Amino acid sequence: MDDEDLESLGEKLYDLIYPKHADMAPKLTGMLLELPGAVIGQMLQDEALLTKALDRALAALQPDSSKPPASKADDGNSVSSDSLGEQLYDLIDLFNTGHTQKITGMLLEQKKEAVLQLLSDPTLLEEKVKTALKILEDCGRSQEETGVSDSLEKDEAEAVGETLFGLVQDIEPVRCADITGMLLEMDSSTLQKILCDRAMLELAVQRAKNALEGTLS
Incomplete structure (x- = not known):
């Protein structure tokens, strides 16, 4: 603009x-x-x-006067996860996606610093909301349809790659680039499943990490 x-x-x-x-x-x-x-x-x-x-x-x-003032010990960690979640929920709700809760949950899986950046950067937040919405829509489609094409469009693949990298980075920050590259080799339907399911994602990251360590040893 x-x-x-x-x-x-x-x-x-x-x-x-x-x-x-x-x-x-x-x-x-x-x-x-x-x-x-x-x-x-x-x-x-x-x-x-x-x-x-x-x-x-x-x-x-x-400021809510009913809440006790934060003590000095809390200064370094003054914004609680609950508070971040509420602020993020309120901003995402303004987009009227119909998936506010799910998108908030997906974005809250990032590190606190990344969430704080989303709260202060409307353009970045808009991009992340669109990407999350696309993933949710794709998840819905893959559940409804059989024979989903494995070919991802270039823009979609890029967006999925960015989102996947952010999630993998939280789980395994040291080898996140290598692991993300390995996971992106999966077919698109499997990839969308692990983006929608945190437990599946963690398992896939662990397997990729083990494979990397096996190659290096």
Whole structure:
């Protein structure tokens, strides 16, 4: 999205937000402009979606007073997994995929640093949501259909490779590139199954690791 589009969206958002939250309109507009362009466009058309996003932005600006303040010992790990999951769920829910819970679960399997990056980078989050949605759709298709073609389109193969690499990296960070390469040799239906099933993925990673170590010894 270029600067002109961003400015135009910002003006439209501000006009809608100002009557409801005059004092905080500039701040709220800025926060919502961090979302992907497609989501902002939807919010301009759908008042319920805009209200939902505003409620979340307001909640983020007003710390929950019922929660005890974090102690200094917690500073290095101040964002709990539950909190990350909630924030990620809220952002993914704005995409209206119909698979918010599943996609949140898939993305939360990454390391905390990667999840934090998703929360701060709307463009990256949008890419990951699209990839996860594609994987879920492919999983659904492979369960419904028999004789699924083993040929993956180039773009799809690239997206699957990136997602697989991130998941493998969490399980086996040292040899993740080699192991990902080995797993990508599988046929597409098996590959989609291991992307949908964490236990199958861990087993496949372990087998690949054993095979690599056997080759090296």
